Amino acid sequence: MSCLTFILKQNNKNMIIPIRCISCGKPIGHLWEEFKERTENGDDSGEVLNEVGLKRYCCRSMFLGQVDTLELINKFKKS
Numbered sequence: 001m002s003c004l005t006f007i008l009k010q011n012n013k014n015m016i017i018p019i020r021c022i023s024c025g026k027p028i029g030h031l032w033e034e035f036k037e038r039t040e041n042g043d044d045s046g047e048v049l050n051e052v053g054l055k056r057y058c059c060r061s062m063f064l065g066q067v068d069t070l071e072l073i074n075k076f077k078k079s
Contacts, residue, residue: 016068016069016070017029017032017066018062021056021058021059021062022058022062023056023058023059024056024058024059026056026059028054028059028062028063031052031053031054031063032063032066034048034052035048035049035052035063045063045064049063049064
C-alpha cells in the first residue's frame with residue numbers, strides 16, 4: 001500500500017482514496033466518507049465540497065474525478 005493512498009472498506013466495497021491532494025498536499029482522505037454518503041443521499045456535490053472545507057480546485061477535482069476502478073481491476077487478477 002502506497003503512502004499516498006489507502007483502501008477504504010465501505011459497504012463491502014474496496015475503494016482507493018488519496019490521503020492527500022496530489023497538487024497541494026492538503027489532507028483530504030478523511031473527508032471522503034462524508035462526501036460520498038451525502039452525495040448518494042441527493043445533496044449537491046458542490047455544496048458538500050464547500051461544507052467539508054474543500055475550496056481549492058485541485059482538491060475538489062480529486063473528489064469529483066474519483067472513479068472506483070478496483071472492482072474492474074479485480075476481474076483481471078490472476079488467481
